[in-house]
Amino acid sequence: MPIRQLSETMINQIAAGEVIERPASVVKELVENALDAGASRIEVVTAGGGLNLIRVTDDGSGIAERELGLAIARHCTSKLSDNIHDIRSLGFRGEALPSIGSVARLSIRSRTASGDSAAEIGIEGGRVSAVKPAAANRGTTVEVRDLFFATPARLKFMKGERAESSATSDVVKRIAIAFPAVRFTLAGPDRSTLELPATNDTPEGRLARVAQVMGKDFPDNAIAIDAMRDGVHLAGHVSIPSYTRANALQQYAYVNGRPVRDKLIAGAIRGAFADVLPRDRHAVTVLFLSLDPSTVDVNVHPAKADVRFRDPGLVRGLIVGAIREALAGAGIRAATTGAAGMMAAFRPGAAPYSHPGPANGHRSYEAAYRASGSSGFDRGSDLAHSPQRPLDMGYGEARPRANGFAENEQAAFDTGPLASADARAGMAEPAEALLGMALGAARAQVHENYIVAQTRDSLVIVDQHAAHERLVYEALKNALHSRAVPSQMLLLPEIVDLPEEDAERLAMHSEMLAKFGLGLERFGPGAVAVRETPSMLGETNVQQLVRDLADEIADNDTIETLKERLDRIAATMACHGSVRSGRLLKAEEMNALLRQMEATPGSGTCNHGRPTYIELKLADIERLFGRR
Ligand code: ADP
Numbered sequence: 001m002p003i004r005q006l007s008e009t010m011i012n013q014i015a016a017g018e019v020i021e022r023p024a025s026v027v028k029e030l031v032e033n034a035l036d037a038g039a040s041r042i043e044v045v046t047a048g049g050g051l052n053l054i055r056v057t058d059d060g061s062g063i064a065e066r067e068l069g070l071a072i073a074r075h076c077t078s079k080l081s082d083n084i085h086d087i088r089s090l091g092f093r094g095e096a097l098p099s100i101g102s103v104a105r106l107s108i109r110s111r112t113a114s115g116d117s118a119a120e121i122g123i124e125g126g127r128v129s130a131v132k133p134a135a136a137n138r139g140t141t142v143e144v145r146d147l148f149f150a151t152p153a154r155l156k157f158m159k160g161e162r163a164e165s166s167a168t169s170d171v172v173k174r175i176a177i178a179f180p181a182v183r184f185t186l187a188g189p190d191r192s193t194l195e196l197p198a199t200n201d202t203p204e205g206r207l208a209r210v211a212q213v214m215g216k217d218f219p220d221n222a223i224a225i226d227a228m229r230d231g232v233h234l235a236g237h238v239s240i241p242s243y244t245r246a247n248a249l250q251q252y253a254y255v256n257g258r259p260v261r262d263k264l265i266a267g268a269i270r271g272a273f274a275d276v277l278p279r280d281r282h283a284v285t286v287l288f289l290s291l292d293p294s295t296v297d298v299n300v301h302p303a304k305a306d307v308r309f310r311d312p313g314l315v316r317g318l319i320v321g322a323i324r325e326a327l328a329g330a331g332i333r334a335a336t337t338g339a340a341g342m343m344a345a346f347r348p349g350a351a352p353y354s355h356p357g358p359a360n361g362h363r364s365y366e367a368a369y370r371a372s373g374s375s376g377f378d379r380g381s382d383l384a385h386s387p388q389r390p391l392d393m394g395y396g397e398a399r400p401r402a403n404g405f406a407e408n409e410q411a412a413f414d415t416g417p418l419a420s421a422d423a424r425a426g427m428a429e430p431a432e433a434l435l436g437m438a439l440g441a442a443r444a445q446v447h448e449n450y451i452v453a454q455t456r457d458s459l460v461i462v463d464q465h466a467a468h469e470r471l472v473y474e475a476l477k478n479a480l481h482s483r484a485v486p487s488q489m490l491l492l493p494e495i496v497d498l499p500e501e502d503a504e505r506l507a508m509h510s511e512m513l514a515k516f517g518l519g520l521e522r523f524g525p526g527a528v529a530v531r532e533t534p535s536m537l538g539e540t541n542v543q544q545l546v547r548d549l550a551d552e553i554a555d556n557d558t559i560e561t562l563k564e565r566l567d568r569i570a571a572t573m574a575c576h577g578s579v580r581s582g583r584l585l586k587a588e589e590m591n592a593l594l595r596q597m598e599a600t601p602g603s604g605t606c607n608h609g610r611p612t613y614i615e616l617k618l619a620d621i622e623r624l625f626g627r628r
């Protein structure tokens, strides 16, 4: 076949293959256009999951009659001047409307502020109809019928009405979070109506919009993030560690107001939470990154959901640092949420408070959480049913005896032999100074695992096992990050064959890797020789480790993975090394534990995100007994 130029319609259909994947992509493009036009109200209607009908109406600037033809012509846009590096609008490629018009029946009716009347243009499977007068208010209505009628192959890939209409809801919600001052409605015979009244573009307004979209459970269980580094601003909210989901779908990220699905951001969130969440749980996050448009490339893929940062290390560092810092102060929050739930559970007539059987020590805590009114989110109850309940090391059952490692860690709390009479005396008369500390003075140990302490105005209950586990973990991590990690020599160096770029990248980072106990060097073209591995990893698959590291460096230009991996090892060891529950403690030991908790950031939650202590205000207790 001779070479020939493709027809305009063919070119548009090829573009549509990338831009218009399913009905939700059409909705995304049309809503973005409405937002770029400065709309304050956007109404979306769908039928048949969007395959029969999608109609988006806005009150934005409108399109002048004489420009209607251009709007549906390929490579025509009003948004790009001549600098591809300075993109401030959601659209810029000038290909959404012609792409849609090449695979569906599209009509655009529009009126500008200065126009005396509206006009309309149509395009069906690439065939354009003449512009004709129409009746409409200021703004634009774009109607798309029979999506993919012109490309039946694509139509076959659609998932069914329900899946498509829910994908559309997701798109609208995702984008609505970034535009709180715009009112959105999404309706149609194929769905229940979603209405998002306008709030405003203040931190409160943004949070109110988030609550409209995600339910008000989230703000109740979220911590604010606000950090700035080298001209990059990060704002938003992340869930506290006791509030998680089974997948990462509830992680919303925006770059300069554009919803993105970015590996680097997702990885940074995972890294930031690695300390406080089991691997199969995911935080809920809404994060807004703002940075100079010239330092981020959004022209990566036609769907515009991918971005490339000029300085990925900076962005990752900012996200990880800001979230970790916020989490460090959030232990207290977990404790207060727990306390609120507990008070609710205690109240007469509250949710069933099932018998806390001997093998189910934290049942009461779960009952408390359920009673606190948590709705669709799965925290306490979910943990109970998860096969992996990471901390379920057999509360109330026989516990492993202290082994060498744990013994060392626990020595820190030992205060030597003590006459039991002294211990009792210590309990009877708590020192005034101790009462003023955040976790107060220990008064008793009950059920061999709970320390009951007293401050001036509250009662504190500490789960000694969970608390100790956290302290061991923090101690291990400190050792890990403050000096070089111990490594073990391999008997024979292991040669790992890699693409040359990967080998080069690893060699460039060899000094850094050595700090983590991984000793490697170049071994001719396309290979590295590994001589030492971190002892903590034990028998490890060196080939896999090195390849993962190469990928990680290529993706993020950081070596966070190894660090996180080591952190996780530390967490596992801490989990197995903590045998404090079931052990009777002396008053001094209990107080030492409390003081150490106060001094350790992040000790308010255990490694799995559950609180390590609960504080009940005296005032609340008095209220329970009808004294107030
Ligand atoms: P892009 O958004 O990348 O510019 P589109 O094909 O989506 O490309 O739209 C082409 C042009 O049509 C836009 O640049 C804009 O000028 C105009 N347009 C599209 N939708 C609207 C709308 N809802 N309101 C006003 N103008 C619009």
Ligand code: MG
Pocket: 029, 032, 033, 090, 091, 092, 094, 096, 097
């Ligand atoms: Mg567009």
